[in-house]
Amino acid sequence: MKIVVSLLSSFVLFAVLIVSCDTSQAPPTTVEEKEPLAFNAPQPEYTVTVTEAELASPRKELKGQLNGVNITIDYGSPSTKGRAIWGSLVPYGEVWRTGANEATRFTIDKTVLVGEAELAAGTYSLFTIPTEKEWEIIFNKVVDQWGAYEYDNTKDVLRVPAQPVSVDSSSTTLEFRLAPGKIVMQWDKLILPIPLTEA
Known part of the structure; x- marks a missing residue:
């Protein structure tokens, strides 16, 4: 009888260990799991060209097509340089x-x-208001302006919310890319997906 009880106890302990080691319900640890960028889906074609390499934050231009829409993003690409970025x-x-x-x-x-x-065809300046949990994406009709020093919110065409995602991998420079159904900005350990589809 003692042998049966001992075997039963061992079996129960073994079953508990198996359940506790099950990682199927583990929290997501990769970009793909945390934020569905659909890396396994066909990727949009795009190129990124450095247009002003001599600047401390080189000027770059992304050109590509997403959901039948031709997109160009012209941006300055700063580096982390060991600095704290978000909230600093x-x-x-x-x-x-x-x-x-x-x-x-x-x-x-x-x-x-x-x-x-809805956002009409055209060229806009792209601003954001970052917070820890939610960002605001701003499209402003004043195209040529230096930074946000003369930003005028009365010239905003559209404001939409977006959810930032913290990731383990780090990008030392700010970059834009296209992913299925969205534009993605990445810098440091943060990505910002902006859903975009043809109206």
Whole structure:
């Protein structure tokens, strides 16, 4: 009888160990799991060209097509240089140029939906207001402006919310890329997906 009880106890202990080692319910640890960028889906074609390499924060231009829409993003690409970025170099709760030097310029050749809001074809300056939990994406009709020093919110065409995602991998420079159904900004250990589809 003691042998049976001992075997039963051993079996129960073994079952508990198996359950406790099950990682199927473990929290997500990769970008793909945390934020569905659909890396396994066909990727949009795009190129990123350095247009002003001599600057401390080189000027770059992304060109590509997403959901039938031709997109150009012209941006300054700052480096971390060992600095704390979010909530420090880039303060929370303040309008940010979303890059360096001149404000980022965003061009589309068709009307699109940014999230669920419509944005007409054209060129805009792209600003953001970062916070720890939610960002605000701003499209402003004053295209050529230096940083956000003369930013005028009465010239805003559209404001939409976006959810930042913290990731383990770090990008030492600010970069934009295209992913299925969205534009993605990444810098330091943060990515910001901006859903975009043809209207």
